[in-house]
Amino acid sequence: MVVLRHIRRPVFVLIIVYAIGITGMALIPGEDADGNTEYMSLFHAFYFFTYTATTTGFGEIPNQFTDTQRLWTIFCLYMGVVAWLYAIGSTLRLVQNPHFLLALNEHQFANTVKRIKHPFFIICGFGDTGSLLARGLSDNWFSAVVLDIDPERIKALALRDYHVKMPGLCADACIPKHLVDAGVKLDNCKAIVVLTMDEEVNLQTSIMARFLNPDLPILCRSTSERHSEHLSTLGKVTVINPFEIFAQLLSMSITAPRLHNLNSSLVHTKGIKLGRPLDVPTGEWIICGYGRMGKWLHKYLVKHGIRPVIIDPEADEIADATRLIRSHADLNSLREAGIEHCAGIVAGTDQDHDNLSILMMVRALRPEAFTILRQNSHENQVAFDAADAGLILQSSLTTARRVLKHLISPQVQILIDYLEGQGEELTKQLVDRLKARIGENQPNLWRSNLCASEASAVIEHLNSGRRLTLGELIRNPYDLSASISCIVLAIQRGSLRIMLPTDDEVLELGDEILFCGTEHSEIMLLATMNNTYTLDYLITGIDAPRGYFFRWVEGLRNEKKSWLE
Amino acid sequence: MNLERVVFGFVIILALSFTFTFVMGDIDNPAHHNVWILTIAIIVNLIGTGLKLGDRSQVGALLLASSLVADVLLITARVVWIIAENDTEFGPSTSSMVNIVSLSGGALVASIVSIVILVGDTLISRR
Numbered sequence: 001m002v003v004l005r006h007i008r009r010p011v012f013v014l015i016i017v018y019a020i021g022i023t024g025m026a027l028i029p030g031e032d033a034d035g036n037t038e039y040m041s042l043f044h045a046f047y048f049f050t051y052t053a054t055t056t057g058f059g060e061i062p063n064q065f066t067d068t069q070r071l072w073t074i075f076c077l078y079m080g081v082v083a084w085l086y087a088i089g090s091t092l093r094l095v096q097n098p099h100f101l102l103a104l105n106e107h108q109f110a111n112t113v114k115r116i117k118h119p120f121f122i123i124c125g126f127g128d129t130g131s132l133l134a135r136g137l138s139d140n141w142f143s144a145v146v147l148d149i150d151p152e153r154i155k156a157l158a159l160r161d162y163h164v165k166m167p168g169l170c171a172d173a174c175i176p177k178h179l180v181d182a183g184v185k186l187d188n189c190k191a192i193v194v195l196t197m198d199e200e201v202n203l204q205t206s207i208m209a210r211f212l213n214p215d216l217p218i219l220c221r222s223t224s225e226r227h228s229e230h231l232s233t234l235g236k237v238t239v240i241n242p243f244e245i246f247a248q249l250l251s252m253s254i255t256a257p258r259l260h261n262l263n264s265s266l267v268h269t270k271g272i273k274l275g276r277p278l279d280v281p282t283g284e285w286i287i288c289g290y291g292r293m294g295k296w297l298h299k300y301l302v303k304h305g306i307r308p309v310i311i312d313p314e315a316d317e318i319a320d321a322t323r324l325i326r327s328h329a330d331l332n333s334l335r336e337a338g339i340e341h342c343a344g345i346v347a348g349t350d351q352d353h354d355n356l357s358i359l360m361m362v363r364a365l366r367p368e369a370f371t372i373l374r375q376n377s378h379e380n381q382v383a384f385d386a387a388d389a390g391l392i393l394q395s396s397l398t399t400a401r402r403v404l405k406h407l408i409s410p411q412v413q414i415l416i417d418y419l420e421g422q423g424e425e426l427t428k429q430l431v432d433r434l435k436a437r438i439g440e441n442q443p444n445l446w447r448s449n450l451c452a453s454e455a456s457a458v459i460e461h462l463n464s465g466r467r468l469t470l471g472e473l474i475r476n477p478y479d480l481s482a483s484i485s486c487i488v489l490a491i492q493r494g495s496l497r498i499m500l501p502t503d504d505e506v507l508e509l510g511d512e513i514l515f516c517g518t519e520h521s522e523i524m525l526l527a528t529m530n531n532t533y534t535l536d537y538l539i540t541g542i543d544a545p546r547g548y549f550f551r552w553v554e555g556l557r558n559e560k561k562s563w564l565e
Numbered sequence: 566m567n568l569e570r571v572v573f574g575f576v577i578i579l580a581l582s583f584t585f586t587f588v589m590g591d592i593d594n595p596a597h598h599n600v601w602i603l604t605i606a607i608i609v610n611l612i613g614t615g616l617k618l619g620d621r622s623q624v625g626a627l628l629l630a631s632s633l634v635a636d637v638l639l640i641t642a643r644v645v646w647i648i649a650e651n652d653t654e655f656g657p658s659t660s661s662m663v664n665i666v667s668l669s670g671g672a673l674v675a676s677i678v679s680i681v682i683l684v685g686d687t688l689i690s691r692r
Binding site for chain 1: 567568569572573615616617618619620621622623625690
């Protein structure tokens with residue numbers, strides 16, 4: 001509408017100029033070839049004026065013009081050209097107006113979002129974490145809508161090759177209008193993930209989102225206690241604190257190394273092999289850098305009775321620390337902290353080169369110490385890959401993984417928590433079973449819904465009143481006595497949750513099954529679940545006839561058999 | 566071993582063989598092509614189509630489609646033969662014969678497609 005309002009005046013000018021020119025042309029008498037007076041028809045006048053005003057100039061038709069007509073033609077030509085220049089100029093000015101472009105962009109963005117038919121997520125903040133998350137979502141065929149204040153990042157987003165549509169808008173996420181444009185009120189918006197670097201912006205965005213949609217799950221990254229507390233009062237908010245998550249994981253690797261190993265291999269952490277847990281020592285520890293990461297690690301280490309030596313130039317007095325050395329981490333301070341006999345060391349400053357240089361010193365002074373390295377910037381990935389530390393905390397990666405787990409397979413986290421509660425023995429059994437099925441392959445997680453669109457054959461089978469057990473479903477079609485290389489981790493049946501079900505578990509309509517296995521087995525299973533004949537073969541072990549004729553023959557044979565008996 | 570696979574495999578390979586037998590020879594020479602073999606090829610093909618009715622798998626659908634194509638082409642060739650029967654005293658004229666044999670050649674391709682699908686499916690489901 002704004003476009004029409006803007007070009008109203010140029011259109012009026014054009015109409016008036018055309019009207020004057022055409023009327024004049026039609027009123028001025030001309031002469032035909034014989035010298036008789038003849039007036040130009042209105043249609044001819046319009047035709048003539050059209051090509052004159054646009055400077056095309058086809059010549060004088062239908063007859064040679066008289067001088068009066070030529071005089072009028074000169075007038076028409078200049079007037080028409082000026083009117084057109086004016087009209088085109090003001091349209092161009094409108095198109096070049098940055099505010100107009102912005103409005104147009106927002107409008108297009110909102111329309112794109114409205115056209116998304118399947119479930120999608122909103123990501124506010126497209127930095128390291130946001131782009132990792134978007135990549136993860138795309139790998140799982142989920143769409144996301146991205147809001148970021150930095151136009152460069154939105155331009156970068158447009159150049160990524162995702163499997164799905166990822167519309168992006170350069171806008172301040174705190175402003176409710178932009179959240180609405182991003183689809184916060186739409187039914188198929190499944191969650192909003194707030195990941196900007198500014199805690200205050202995160203909080204405000206979460207509050208706005210909560211007001212706009214009271215039921216929408218919010219995932220917000222926050223490393224400050226004050227903001228976290230405020231966020232948790234909003235309801236249905238999951239606060240993601242990468243440092244706390246990392247400290248929990250470290251704690252898990254001390255108390256439940258096998259579970260930590262399983263968890264790491266499920267999220268495909270580099271350098272982790274299933275069944276080979278980390279050996280995190282519990283002797284003397286040194287923490288270099290007492291920032292957000294240092295504080296959280298300290299808190300969790302103290303829980304395990306470890307009282308670390310802390311090296312930080314600015315830290316205040318710390319309770320529960322063996323010693324506090326107020327210095328930068330260099331050779332002297334490390335020696336003073338007792339690096340020659342320490343068991344583990346945390347290089348946790350907020351400078352990547354400092355952390356790497358601490359690592360180099362540790363290598364020289366005490367190569368057998370367990371090292372935990374903090375990586376601040378995704379750009380330094382290659383250097384950190386080469387560093388070969390015991391554990392690496394990359395805040396953006398930790399956040400993205402946790403968000404992804406939460407959005408795509410919340411069951412995995414529930415399973416991990418369940419296993420943590422059950423003790424290490426169960427984890428060991430599970431890992432052994434998993435290893436027996438998949439061997440050295442990388443474990444892959446996927447979820448299947450027993451619904452018509454994902455498992456048509458299973459649905460048909462269950463609807464016909466027959467039963468189906470888990471063991472029958474994952475039987476190997478090439479070898480009926482074995483299973484395909486996957487195991488079932490959990491089944492969600494309505495509000496009932498079955499952890500680590502056995503092969504005798506009877507499946508029901510609408511079950512949501514969490515599988516873990518090789519990628520090949522996922523394809524095999526998908527084929528089984530959608531092919532009636534394969535499914536029947538798995539259950540009965542008989543390749544049943546398919547065509548009408550052979551089914552009829554089979555019927556006759558069975559009848560004869562029962563008649564003979 | 567599966568009775569359905571044996572019978573169906575036999576029928577469609579037979580259909581391919583008969584079609585091939587008919588197509589063999591100079592394309593425009595009526596003496597090289599026997600109308601009886603064409604008719605038998607049609608009948609065998611139709612039986613194959615009938616056997617595939619009722620299979621709801623993807624492969625079954627493809628097999629049905631390709632054998633339907635063969636049916637249509639072979640029957641068209643036979644109809645052309647009937648029309649051109651009395652062109653000359655030795656049977657169809659050269660131009661009609663070219664039409665008939667090239668139609669049957671099309672049916673031959675469809676039969677080959679059927680067999681490729683059948684063999685592929687059998688190899689994939691090694692059981």
